[in-house]
Amino acid sequence: MNSSRKIETALAGLSNFISKEIRSWRKSSFLQYSQIYIDNKTALFEKKRKFNLSEYETLLEPYLSNGYRAISHLAYTRLPSIANEDKIVLMRHDVDHDIVTALKLAEWERRNGICTTYCLLHTAWYYGEFRNGRYRHSQLLADSALALQEMGHEVSWHNNLIALALRSGADPVEVLTDEMAFFRGLGVDLCGSSAHGDILCRELGISNHQIFAECSSKENFNREITNTLDDGKAVSVRLGSVSMRDFGLTYEAYDIALDTYHYDVGGHMRTKKKPTRYRHPFGRPTRTTGSVVGFLTHPVWWDLSE
C-alpha cells in the first residue's frame, strides 16, 4: 500500500489503519477509540478554524519558489555544515489536540515534497490515558506516529512534563523513560522536544522546556516549583532536573537559530525577525550561517476540509 493510500485509509477510519508494521501492534493492549469518538473530538475544533490550505501555500510560496528546501528540525540539527548560500525552511506543527487535521496536513505536505516536524502532545486526548504515573497508549497514537514517519515527516515530543508532574505528582524522569522506550519500541526516531504552552506553566511564570538541564537558565536551575493538588497534597518539580541527553533527545525546538519566524499562536499569524533565544550550533562551527526560516503552526487553526 503506498503512502497516500495509507493515509486515506487512516483518515477514513483511523482505528482501522493498516500497514504491515502496525498490524502487529494491533494485537497489543493499546486503547481503541471508536470512529464516532474520534469524530466527536475533532468536531469540537471546527469553530476554531482561521486559515485554509491556500493560505498555507501562500505562506510557503515565497520561500519554496526561491530555492528554500523544507526539511525536518531533526534533519537540520544533523546537517554537518550550513553554507552561507543555504536556504532552509523549518516547519513545526505543535499538534496539541487536533491529530486529524495534522494527518491531513501531513499528507498534503508529502504530496508537495515538504518534510516537516509534528510534535505530539502527551497530555492530549489521542495520546492515551495517564493513570498511576504511566500512560496506556492509544492505537490512534501509534497509528498516527507511524503514519507521519512513513510520510517522511519527523515525530517529536511536545513536552508538557512540568504541568503533568504538577497536576499528578508523577515523576518526570519515569514518564520520559517510559515514553521514549515506547516510541523507540514502535520504531519512531524521536529525538526532538518542543515545549507546550500549558496554562498552569503560564500561571507559574515558567515554561515546560525548563525541566531540562540543557534548557534551564542559571537563575532557574534547581529552582523548586510547587503546586497543591485538589486533595491538599503539595507536589513539586525541580527546574533543570532532567537531562535531555540521558533520553536521547538532541534538541529543543527553541534552540534553533532562525532568521525569520512565522507563527500562528492564538490563531493570529505573526512574523518575528531574528528571534535570538537559545541559539545552539549543534556541533557546527557557527550557528548563524545560511538563511533559516521557521514556521510554527497549530493544526487546530487550519481548515483542511475539502
Ligand SMILES: [Zn+2]
Ligand atoms: Zn502546544
